[in-house]
Amino acid sequence: MAAAGPRRGAGSAPALGALRLVLLLGAALGPARAAVYFQEQFLDGANWHKRWMNSEYKPDLGKFKLTAGKFYGDPVRDKGLQTSENSKFYAISSRFKPFSNKGKTLVIQYTVKHEQKIDCGGGYVKIFSSNLDQKNLSGDSHYYIMFGEFSYFCITKTLHSFTVTF
Ligand SMILES: *[C@@H]1O[C@H](CO)[C@@H](O)[C@H](O)[C@H]1NC(C)=O
Numbered sequence: 001m002a003a004a005g006p007r008r009g010a011g012s013a014p015a016l017g018a019l020r021l022v023l024l025l026g027a028a029l030g031p032a033r034a035a036v037y038f039q040e041q042f043l044d045g046a047n048w049h050k051r052w053m054n055s056e057y058k059p060d061l062g063k064f065k066l067t068a069g070k071f072y073g074d075p076v077r078d079k080g081l082q083t084s085e086n087s088k089f090y091a092i093s094s095r096f097k098p099f100s101n102k103g104k105t106l107v108i109q110y111t112v113k114h115e116q117k118i119d120c121g122g123g124y125v126k127i128f129s130s131n132l133d134q135k136n137l138s139g140d141s142h143y144y145i146m147f148g149e150f151s152y153f154c155i156t157k158t159l160h161s162f163t164v165t166f
Contacts, residue, residue: 034107038096042066042079052081055091055137062088070115080111091137098130110147124148 042048048066055061064081072078083090110125126143133141 037099038094040094041077042081043077048081052092052094053134053137055093055135057091057136057138058089060088062090064090064092069113080113082115086116093128093132093134093137095130095134108145108147122148 040048040051046066052064054063062083062085065084066079067082068075068078068080069082081092108125108127112123125147126141127145128137128141128143
């Protein structure tokens with residue numbers, strides 16, 4: 001599973017960046033024998049809604065939208081999930097069959113595009129255990145691996161409201 005978010009803005013501070021992600025997960029012995037366990041390129045229009053579940057762990061979470069964004073190489077192939085509003089938390093996940101990569105190299109790839117300068121916020125991709133309650137996905141959900149980046153400029157501005165920890 002993978003999730004992006006949370007992201008938050010700092011009051012009147014300049015807003016958050018937009019996030020686009022594509023995930024590819026494989027356990028590879030060698031290029032010729034690589035098995036792909038999860039791949040999401042958002043190439044089938046609105047069908048992504050069937051594969052991705054929004055968290056409802058709190059009522060005011062932001063909604064993702066599918067778009068190629070303001071700039072792209074290809075208007076169809078470069079579509080991804082984008083945050084739709086600034087100063088919101090986002091959490092969404094998709095499921096794949098449990099597998100073991102014991103004795104094999106695990107490769108995880110994703111692409112993120114930022115269209116705004118992120119003044120205060122971050123975006124993460126996490127791999128969770130298969131018993132994750134997707135509807136209750138939050139910063140407290142137990143995960144195995146996390147990738148992402150975070151802007152620390154906001155900490156000095158909004159330390160009092162900084163409650164999410166990973
Ligand atoms: C949702 O997750 C939180 C934090 O992990 C937990 O405390 C809470 O019991 C969960 N709620 C439900 C309905 O499972």
